[in-house]
Amino acid sequence: MLLLLHFALLKLVSAAVTLTLAIPTGVFMPTFVAGAAIGRLYGELSGHDHPVWFVLAGAAAFSGAATGTLSTSLIVFEVTGDISLIIPTILSVLIANFAMHACGTLPFYDLGIRIKRLPHAPITSPILLARCSKIKVSQVMLPPERAVKIGLGDTNDALRKLLRRHPNFESLPLVQYDEVHAEPGNADNRVCSTVLELM
Structure with a gap:
């Protein structure tokens, strides 16, 4: 258990280091593995019969929140082939994305675009989208x-x-x-x- 905790913490630190390097490194795998380690730790601490479910849900949630996409839940589903995991992984990714947006942070790619001041489409909130849906093209x-x-x-x-x-x-x-x-x-x-x- 202590070894798993150390691995999860070190994986989080190493993921943070690799993501902030000035050289191109992957975003998906470091966050996927860190999420899997934290999910496994949670599964072991909760005493659940199937801690593997938490591994996959944690991996999908972490990488989904880092990239701002829901597709990580589908990747987990396709890799495992277990249809019973699709609901927990989708829910974990949705909750992780909601928590990320509620904290006011941006996904990794959007944050990189903002930091480098690259041209991009504006990030809109659902409230702004609701207001814009009433605007006609002729306006x-x-x-x-x-x-x-x-x-x-x-x-x-x-x-x-x-x-x-x-x-x-x-x-x-x-x-x-x-x-x-x-x-x-x-x-x-x-x-x-x-x-x-x-x-």
């Missing part, structure tokens, strides 16, 4: 005839007017005017302004 988007765009045949004066009218835009869509209305790319506002000043 946030313009119809095609009123959309701001640069055509391949537009003049320099037309481009200057667009840049003056929309100084806070980072880029403008570059649209090809034909039957298809293909969008070949974007024109950066700063680059356009610099080129227009040189002309």
